Amino acid sequence: MSSHPHPKPAPLGIRFWTPGALVLFAVMLMGFCFIIARYLGGLAVVSNLDNQHPWGLWIGIDVATGVALAAGGFTTAAIAHIFGRHQYEAVTRPALLTATLGYTFVAIGLAIDVGRSWALPKPIMFWQGNSVLFEVAMCVVVYTHVLYIEFMPIVVERFRGRVNLPGPFAILNDRVERLLELADSILDKVMWVFIIAGVVLSCMHQSGLGSLMLIAPTKLHPLWYTPILPLLFLTSAIAAGYPMVVFETTVATASFKRADEMEVLAPLTGVTKYLLGIYIALKIGDMMVRGTYVYLFDGSIESRSFIVEMLAMIVPWFMLMSQRLRSKRHTLFVACTTIVLGIALNRCNVFLIGFNPPYAAKSYFPSISEMAITACLLCSITFLYRLAVTYLPVLSAPSLESLEKEPS
């Protein structure tokens, strides 16, 4: 693939307000109304959470799944910048963008979910080293800042040399320019520290998320309760990293009418088949060692959900093993999407479906407003992604038109 040097990332410069963007915006507005309701009437008004089910959809999807799927950020950074596989640089920027947006919205989702949103920074003052949640929170806070720092060069690159502030601010042009210049030279020198720190922080809190439920051995279903749950969370997040990149890149290139980047994506998932294999092996091995296969076919919701979750890993793994299926755009997309959904289901299983409080009078199912708020957050991520790639140099796939003009 090095025969054609990959073009540099550039803003797409397309029309922003398409019907799709309008739909996203509408969903965001709707969700926003529910968020207002939550701050007027309390969590009881918008959610089905109760004393038996203190964590619901927001923790399962917005936080746990959000963090897992943002793993594309650190896994691509690792392969391109640490392991020096420069051919993957084309996808590091979009993955970094997804991770930055993802973590930002994990924080927003958490702020909505915790009862005292205004008290969210308190763990910074009151350290509680025994608490897994404390560790996760600290890592997420620091990592989100690391992501912003990693993203900075993209912004600097966009505005360096063409700072043009409107009206009276024009006198500041020179200073802002010099500031960007300075930022650029500093960032260049220290970026490697942040790249590695990002990987380390990710490993810490991805596994930490898995430790969260270990404090409730009597509540989490034995199919999921295992001392190696942190390891499973870490390996599955790493395994989900590249499939998530494939998923979002394919969706983005298709909707922006760009070349499909298959020459980057197909080899990228070559690593995934090992990573996913490790995860599946751990998962099955753990089931064998703990003898939990006895629950596999008891027909309960938990057992069915577990089987679906496992199939959503094993089937795409076989698809990735086949060189032929892996090099076709459609099958690769299907395989990667299945993995992404499987990871989401796994997180929901651990935090929601497998969580069985012994005295619960009824089981938990998310309310319409909970779903609306989750949808609002997801749409906001997509909306901002679109905004970012339109105006910042993130995507580098050449447009289909330009390819038609001069076939390469």
Place this chain on the structure above:
Amino acid sequence: MNISRRRFLGVAGAMITASAAGNPKHAFATRKPKAPPNPYGCVVDLTACVGCRTCEQACNRVNHLPPPKERLDDRTVLDQKRRPSTGAFTVINRYYSGRHDQQNQLVPTYVKVQCMHCQDPACASACITGALHKQENGAVTYDKSKCVGCRYCLVACPFQIPAYEYFDPLSPRVRKCTFCYDRISQDGRPGCAAACPMEAITFGNRKMLLEVTRRKIAANPMRYINKIYGEFEVGGTSWMYISKEPFEKLGFLTLPHYPMPHLTETIQHTIFSYMWAPITLFTILAGVMWKINPEQINHDPELHAQQPQHAQEEYV
């Protein structure tokens, strides 16, 4: 497989080992139990309780809660299997174990439910800021000025005790039995124990209570089964129960005898003692980067120039 990919997998292995270092078995030995040495306790004698709910009323009074919403003479609430809530830190439920008396009537057993004040509480270990805390005198207390409202304590509590003010939009609290911390700190008895007309709740030093209760059970083998619920459950609790009926038939959970925070705290402390695991991982990765991809660190302009430079068009 080329060299860097093999290296990649090798380092992936290192990451996994680092995160797996919290081997639970090894850790169980290293984490010391955290219980305060000489706490207070309470023993509830289920054979003495008649289900009058005076304790509910007393509890609401001493905790400045509105009086119980179910009237005291309404006996049907006893069968509703209520749980402690934001408006009631303790509730009485009625259970039938299936035993009949001489008149062939089912014999009811009344069970008082409140926070167990675990010796090594899951809620306090879980709490992200330490808002929940096990005091030296045995009470597990809550400090709303530290609470974030994450509700991890509700997730963690094996007895499902803490209740949350979901209806409060901005400053909801976690509510639960306080063991009447202020009263017992001033040599008083908990409100419920002092109010009970049947003297079913005995308050005192936990160690002494256990001795007295063991003797009581030994002296009355017809009246009690030989078990003190809470002596060992989740590492021991400050509130304990004795009964004639098997506890499983009275809504009590069968729980492990190790403290709930064992595994999580062990993993946390194994990985984060002196931050060795993150530092090691950082060092390994920096080494790999330095070896394989040095231009990232050095920013050698020549190396940089080799990278594809293409499509430099202006995009304004």
